[in-house]
Amino acid sequence: MDTLLVIGRVLFALLFLGSAMGHLTKTEAMTQYAQYRKLPAAKAGVIVSGVVLGLGALSVALGVVGDLGALALAAFLIVAAFVFHAFWKESDPQSAATEQAQFMKNIALVGGAIVLFALFAADAAGPAITDGAFDLS
Numbered sequence: 001m002d003t004l005l006v007i008g009r010v011l012f013a014l015l016f017l018g019s020a021m022g023h024l025t026k027t028e029a030m031t032q033y034a035q036y037r038k039l040p041a042a043k044a045g046v047i048v049s050g051v052v053l054g055l056g057a058l059s060v061a062l063g064v065v066g067d068l069g070a071l072a073l074a075a076f077l078i079v080a081a082f083v084f085h086a087f088w089k090e091s092d093p094q095s096a097a098t099e100q101a102q103f104m105k106n107i108a109l110v111g112g113a114i115v116l117f118a119l120f121a122a123d124a125a126g127p128a129i130t131d132g133a134f135d136l137s
Contacts, residue, residue: 005119009060012112016057016073023050037084052076060116067120074113081106 023030023046034042052072059069085106087099 006063009063009066009116012116013057013061015109016053017061020050020054020057023047023053033084039083049076060113063120067117067124070113070117070120074110074117077106077110077113081110 027043027046027050030046031043034046039045053076056069056072056076058064060066060073081103085099085103087096087103090096090099
């Protein structure tokens with residue numbers, strides 16, 4: 001079971017590592033999109049979110065302060081869902097459908113991050129709580 005948890009953590013983190021790389025290597029294009037979505041301090045937001053995504057993903061993948069990394073990813077996803085994928089604001093049905101799919105993807109990923117947080121927290125609580133069932137190392 002431990003091997004499956006490590007594989008799942010790494011696969012989960014890959015999405016965010018790729019996104020972090022995009023934020024940090026395509027900063028200008030990402031900034032333009034953030035400005036289009038009316039994000040204040042768009043460029044700083046792109047850079048900060050890239051760092052948060054990268055550190056959160058590495059934290060989850062490596063299992064080093066994974067609980068904090070999972071919470072950081074969840075926080076990012078909630079903001080991204082409501083700021084960047086506000087499908088209820090779209091007038092074009094196709095755009096609304098696309099944004100709704102992205103919104104729901106982000107919310108589902110928040111659920112995954114919360115599950116990872118709970119697993120990391122249970123593991124940190126020790127055998128008295130988990131009986132060793134969630135050893136994430």
